[in-house]
Amino acid sequence: MHDIRAIRENPAAFDAALSLRNLAPVSPEILSLDADRRSRISAAEAAQAEQNRASKEAGAAKGRGDEAEFERLRAFVTAKKEENALLQAEAAALDAKLAELLMGIPNLPVDSVPPGADENDNVEIRRWGEPGRFDFTPKEHFEIEGVKPGMDFETAAKLSGSRFVVLQKGVARIHRALAQMMLDLHVDQHGLTETWTPVLVLSKMMEGTGQLPKFGEDSYQTTEGWWLIPTSEVTLTNTVNGDLVEHASLPRRMVAHSQCFRSEAGSAGRDTSGMLRQHQFEKVEMVSITDTENGLTEHGRMTRCAEAVLEKLGLPYRTMVLCGGDMGFGARITHDLEVWLPGQDRYREISSVSYCGDFQARRMNARYRPEAGGKPEFVHTLNGSGLAVGRTLIAVLENGQQADGSVILPEALHPYLRGKTRLGADGELV
Incomplete structure (x- = not known):
């Protein structure tokens, strides 16, 4: 607003x-x-x-x-x-x-946002890690022999239609371990407050973060006035909806692991194979509520929190600043993290970290009382994936794949898998 x-x-x-x-x-x-x-x-x-x-x-x-x-x-x-x-x-x-x-008018970009029309005009600001070298042609995640027993798209299509998946065996355990590892890292090392929120929200909450009224077709409405969240950004950010908070309580840094639901309207024909683009998926989401002075500093901090997950997993990535034509509706500036997927031989988005200024706060009427006195001011909000769990699973599987169809798993996951270090070609952890 x-x-x-x-x-x-x-x-x-x-x-x-x-x-x-x-x-x-x-x-x-x-x-x-x-x-x-x-x-x-x-x-x-x-x-x-x-x-x-x-x-x-x-x-x-x-x-x-x-x-x-x-x-x-x-x-x-x-x-x-x-x-x-x-x-x-x-x-x-x-x-x-x-x-x-x-x-219906999107947020105003900060001055440092590069001009451009689409993703081809985004600007790389840093890169970490080197893509691995394979002595065989690397496969996409759903083609790896050890992954096939644990990633069932046919049963999911029978249950729910296209763009759903049933995970089983070792793949399901790796997926669960990834979310747990991300939460522990953000809570224990990054100082975020673990939060659990509903996945069903009122229309007013979707309006507060900008999903409504313009982008209703991108989300799922269950009954009149109730929506499934596309990300826990909606619930975490709206925790201050209508509130007047004390300046001393800022910044509020939260993290949540949740199911997310998106209709993927307008993405027909894109990423139809595998689980890169699903209607139901899991995400570990970070949200910060801060004051007017520290928004951009907090944006840099949040970006580093997301990057740290990829580095802990040893996954090569690059960080991009999005051009004006590619930014989301509510963002003033966005950093996209793109992870290397050897099966596609390219970098793919795995996290978007956005600073929204007071854009969402005006819609929510969320304010804080300055310590120095004076009239209340609107809070500033930020959100970022830390990370998308399914896409991280894809990256782990593709980057760790071996010629025999097994997958070597990152060391950071071993404690969450009871010491298991590899996904065998039969789909079991060993």
């Missing part, structure tokens, strides 16, 4: 920031609606003042027995009352139209 006062004060800057997203200027439409709304409000206030004045004069006229003047003033009061009601209704309709327009 955008601050209408900031748009009034500098519409050119607003449109210039949106141009980084390759969007046409919208401030003329916004300001026109705003001017019409404000003129109705002013006119309604004037009509109300005239109504109040005439009511007093009518009382005085009745008191002195001037019936003709009393009737004239009473008719005038009635007319002004009707005029006031009409103007207020018009102002309310314009206010709703303006709010709908503002709710």
